[in-house]
Amino acid sequence: MNLSPLIYFSRLYGANQDLVTCGGGNTSMKEDGVMYVKGSGTALKDAVTETFVGMNHTKLMNMLDDVYPEGDVEREAKFLKDVTDAKLPGEESKRPSVEALLHALFPQKFVLHLHPSLVNGLTCSVNGEAECARLFGDSVVWVPECKPGYVLARKMKDIFDASEKKIKTVLLENHGVFFAADTVEGLATSLNGMMNALTSQVKDFPDVESQAEDPGYGEKIKAVSGKQFVRFNASPAALKFAESVSAAKPIMKPFNPDQIVYCGPKVQFANCENCLNEITANVIIMKGVGIYAIGDTEKNANNCMTLVKDAMKVATYAKAFGGEKPMNEELVNFIVNWEVESYRKSVK
Ligand SMILES: [Zn+2]
16 A cells, blocks of 8 residues: 555644644554554654554454443453454554544545644533534534543444444544545645634634743752653743632643643642642642643653643633533543553653
8 A cells, every 4th residue: 555645644734733742643544455544652743654553444343343341441451452453464563543443433545633722622612512513513523522442433433323424524522533535635625624613713822832941849849749850831821820729720630631641630739839848740830930740751741741731722712612621530530541541651
């Protein structure tokens, strides 16, 4: 299979920071019963032939007719094994994206899956589903929040089976978006249409970039947490969220799986320096000062701060759609314990 169109649009969208943060998102291409999907832990912007894992499309689709155990641990273990077994011979050393089965569901040749902040302003909002219907009618399918992995694939399969139309765009609540098309241009049309529609709705585009120097609390945070790398943000948006506990509320809980993977499930609000005597999260909002992100490696600290910026954007965009809606707690716990996501972090 000639993967050049897949490599082309993977790099194109992967390099756009409004669309891709921390390697989140993935792409695929299908031809003659074979699907090439991005490998877990690789970056779209650096896509080359080896980035993609060849998979038997029929085997993947057969997974959706199989019977899976009820228990989370048993079910996800079988899910992982079956996805692994669907790899083509010679691909044993690679690990496909955890979302490979979702890509397989689309009959179209190309699939693009992203978690853009702007899109998640809608998917992580109180009125997301109604606003999706108002803005996009039946051209976009809304999938309510659910456990990732096998459960999400199953749910999407049921929605696909019940639909009379060929589904081209799917919004996943508290997660992101899928675009599918038989041409690369078709993907661009769907993507641009959605981004333009959302841009026209949002009034407030927050400034989350910060050049500010750490006023000094970073050293204490490092010493107390034992984590060696700290990033500081005192952007206009960060200072607004850091004004008070109630101002910080919209970003105190995770919006999407990426935030849990890179920042952990919790955010700490520190009213004063003494509150830093105990560090209970990787993200610390310090009243009147700004936001700190910590990590045990430079990469983890950077990724954590990138996701803090994402959270600030999502919370602000969501105001246009009834206000922000974090992930439900049961799902947060599920992802914390999900082996495939911790793998993604370990190779990033
Ligand atoms: Zn995703």
